[in-house]
Amino acid sequence: MVKMVAVPVNSQISQHLENAHFYDAFQLNLAPCKRTALEIYLEVIAKTPSWISFLMALRNRAAPMFGLKDLGPLGNVQSCKPSTSYRVGDRVGIFTIHSMTDDEVILTDSDKHLEAKISVCKSLHGTANAVTVSTVVHVHNLLGHVYLFFVVPFHKRIVPSMLLQSESRTLH
Template identity: 80%
Template sequence: MVKMVAVPANSQISQHLPNAHFFDAFQFTLAPCKRSAIEIYLDVIAKTPSWISFLMALRNRAAPMFGLKNLGALNSVNPCVKSEQYRVGDRVGIFTIHSISENEVILTDSDKHLDAKISVCKTAQGVGNAVTVSTVVHVHNLLGHVYLFFVVPFHKQIVLSLLQRSELQFNKLA
């Protein structure tokens, strides 16, 4: 079951919490696995429902009118690149890798309005693993605040939907 939790203190993304304008974290339990954090992220975005892709396309269409960039599709990844080939600075879907380790990947998107960081952090929990997806946003100006006001309700539904689908799929494979 996906649940809202605190941003894990042992996660690298927790260093970005000071002065954040928005942050949240959602967690689900994963049967024991050898998947790295980047593999989990790639598996999660591969299951992007069409309604999320539709919302991203709408956002990208309207973005230039507000001085925002077109991010592309959440699940737009090169299928020829293996998970272990990704490095800091590589683009993965709509985000760029900020840091990467076996147990955590932090992805970012920045523009003049705001900086958003997403973490996928895998930790041992009981006989399985806990996977926590955290988001931290720093806003730079009024447009960033307005954008965040409209995006946050969609963000929460999108993250919950992606993680619920993935949790079911991951644990069926275990």
């Protein structure tokens, strides 16, 4: 079961909450695993539901009309590239790796309108393992605020849906 939680204080992304215009976090309990945070992220985006891919395609088609960049598909990763070959600065789908440890990967995308950071953080939650996906957004201008207004309702459905979709297929 995915639940909305506070951004974990032990997560590096919590250092980016100051002056954020939006942030949230969703958590899913996991069976014990040795996968890194990046491996979990790659598994999650590899199972992107078709309805989310459709919404991303619509967003990308409309983006240039509003001065936004086409991000491409969310799960646009090289499936044959091993997770151990990714480095800070590498592009993974629509995001760039900002920082990376075994327990947390922070990915980012920014433009003149806003900066979004996504954290996938593994932790012990009671006696179980958990993965928490946190999002932090800093807006730079009016268009960023307008974009965020329209995207947040979808975001609040997309992140839990992707975690649930992946949990049922691979995260056990």
